[in-house]
Amino acid sequence: MVPRTRPTRSALVAGVVALVALVAVTAAGCGDTGGLRGAGSTPTAISPAKLWPDLRPASSPAWPYDEANTETVKGITVRGDDIHEADPVAVVRAEIAAHPDDYGGKGAYHATVARMGDCGAGGAGGGARCPLLKAYYRDLTGDGRDDMTLGFRLYPTNQTAVRVYTVEHHKLVQVLADNDAITGVELAGRAVIVRSPAGITGYEYRTTWAWDPQQRAMVFSRDEFLRTGRRTGRHKHATRTPAPTLSPSASLR
Known part of the structure; x- marks a missing residue:
């Protein structure tokens, strides 16, 4: 492949002259007065203003968004390293078993356990609940x-759990866990x-x-606050309450 090269200044000037001549000829043939028209003034470029140049560096690092933990799912066998062979119901039940403080007794998602009993083999659609x-x-x-990629509802919080799994060394590994509305x-x-x-x-x-x-994991990359439609009502300051988390490996935010 021949690499592209930047045209020389003389070539650019010649190209502009040829373009002006072509516009003039075309305009004469069409009966238009022709002529190049300006697009208006170009806004002046403003460089970023650096604030507080003498500010001392922080004594502790920023929140480690780019750090993540993974978790090997115990009790799940992946035949032939084919993740399609892993039963989603069994995977979620394995998570529940691995985190009794979150799903058992008065845990944040204790009601999810009862509803998982309504899931048939193969996953979603096994039962109405x-x-x-x-x-x-x-x-x-x-x-x-x-x-x-799995998703399941969390009760009684009515949040949704998002999980991503991969296969490493014949084992099922959780590489993302996020709970949120x-x-x-x-x-x-x-x-x-x-x-x-x-x-x-x-x-x-x-x-x-x-x-x-x-890191062999899905890590935080970007968080955006975007407009999706017409805003109604009076402006209010947005607040975001962190969702309850599972274990350190399950909370990546």
Whole structure:
């Protein structure tokens, strides 16, 4: 492939002259007065203003958004390293068993356990009260094999749990766990985009989790506050209450 080269200044000038001549000839043929028209004044470029240049560095690092923990799912066998062979119901039940403080007794999601009993083999659709949603499969880690994205409702908080699993060394590994009030989830390339309602009508949060090959996990990549429609009512300051988390490995935000 021949690399592109930047045209010389003389070539640019010649090109502009030729373009002006072509416009003039075309205008004469069409009966138009022709002529180049200005697009208006160009706004003056303003460089960023650096505030507080003498500010001392913080004594502690910023919140480690780019750090993540993974968790091997115990009790789940992945035949032939094919993640499609993993039963989504069994995977969620394994998580419940691994985190009794969150799902048992007076745990934050204790009611989820009872509803999981309504899930049949194979996952969502096993019962009217089954909290498990449809499983989606896509290669998010870039190793050429499908990974599994699960979602299930959390009761009594009415939040949604989003989980991503991959297979490493014949074991099922959880590489993303996020709980939030969710209005939608999207898969884009090697990223998971979670959409959540905001405290202001017509806006939403969009949090992006992207695969990090060094940490072997989906890590926080971007958090956006975006307008989605017409805003109604008086303006209010948006507040976002952190959702209850499972274990350190399950809380990546």
